[in-house]
Amino acid sequence: MLSNAEWEAILLSLRIAGTAVGWILVPGVALAWFMARFEFRGKALLDGLLHLPLVLPPVVVGYLLLVSLGRQGFMGQWLDQWFGITLPFTWQGAAIAGGIMAFPLLVRAVRLSLEAVDMKLEAAASTLGASRWRVFFTITLPLAFPGLLTGTVLAFARALSEFGATITFASNIPGETRTLPLALYTLIQSPGKEAAAARLCAIAILIAMLSLLISEWLAHKAKKRLRERDD
């Protein structure tokens, strides 16, 4: 049904988006928790910095990545010399671009849901002998779970649809960094590929719908578990 190139683009997209979300999940939740529970100097500045990828043109983010993590970049040079890691023009590089673009969405959703968790319950748990870690994993996180789910799906969708930063930093290499949006863009650029472009477009819509439905279903289940039957 699907051509090899199409499969390749889909699987690559899923892998890159999945990796991106996997990388940002823990730091994202940690930062969200930190922002939700503590007041500190420079919080507004950090918040602004955090939201930058959301408001900057993605190409700018891609360019900044190239400048910093590119082979000549100050961090890229160091990574290359010491670990032999090169990021530009690799799928890992694409995952970094997608992760950075998705990060603010994740943090925002998780932070809102953490802020909605009653801190009095956390205090009660601590008086019952629970350490900060235990309070977080047994009270805070379960109660914020629907928000965590929403944030994860949003971040996944954002990473999946990432285009500007990816093409700037990781380029458009078939089988390596040519994700669904990039494949679609390539097809649109080539004359006579309208039908193939339309197919890819439909596939993109399908994947987006599917992930939305799954997240809705999971969130519904989680909320139901929290509210609990009044039997």
Place this chain on the structure above:
Amino acid sequence: MIDEPHDEPGLRVAVDKRLGDFSLKASLTIPARGVTALFGASGSGKTSLLRLIAGLDVPDSGVIRIGEQTLVDTQKGVFAPPHRRRLGVVFQEARLFPHYRVRGNLTYGMRPSARPRFDAIVSLLGIKPLLNRFPATLSGGEARRVAIGRALLTEPRLLLMDEPLTGLDGPRKQELLHYIARLARDIDIPIVYVSHDPDELIAIADHLVLLDQGRLLAHGRLEELLMRFDLTEYLGGFDAASVITATIAEHDHHYALSLLRLEDGQRLNIPLVDNPPGTTLRLRIPVRDVALALSKPEQVSYRNQLNTKIEQIGLVAGNKTSIELRLRIGEQVLRARLTRKSFDELRIKENMPIVALIRSVAFDTR
């Protein structure tokens, strides 16, 4: 504060805390036994004090010590976080975890050594039928009881209760008060009970810490503080009461009365209670329900007539009509109030014998 020489070291608190306009400054000892009520109007600092003890707030300066262990010492930079203090806290709102069943809430902080006591505590609090329910389905009184059980199962060294009866209606309030009183009796654990309701504290407190606007007004044994005229305005004012204890001698089922004996042998009738003869009851006698007569009157409806001796005569600030009396009955003391007019007509003097006529008796089993 407390005075009995055999008392083990309890909780020692000497703290200073400023919160905006409000400042709390208190230094006191809470005994290692019985129920100590932190009592005062709202804004008196009683809940702030409880939060400092629980470790939910940090004092600006001061020391908190339980037994031999230092929980807080600002000078030495010691601060034990709440989860290291082993103090049980029962909050005003039960604060049950909505995503755990009742059983899960109860076992959340349970120490392995408390496991054998699980069933006993659950049945003491009457929450056995609730174990598989979720908190959202519980009534206010049920949720409080679960919260109490949850705190007890952590085997705390001290149980802190912050107005646990708030928001319950009359009968539920009585019921929960009854559970707490049983707890204090059956489980040997010191309780610090925050309240602004004189009735509550008279029903369950052994010791009293009286706070007013962040300052310690008085502390000591409940019976003794209730006898102090100068504290009347804080301890119920018009509704002030005294507490005496008596033992059930026998029941009169025909008239539905229980006959009690005071330690000096005098007798009291109260409406029939369930407890078996031999049980010691704590009686709450409102000051204004005590009338006085120079000799035992015949043909009056007062069932209870006690021979007493006038020990002290005093006034309550702000009340120009009444005179307050302390009456001695054996080892115990009863308070009475009469108008200045009656006082003059009866020519009352200190050390004079007088008969106390008691109209009604509220009682709590201990």
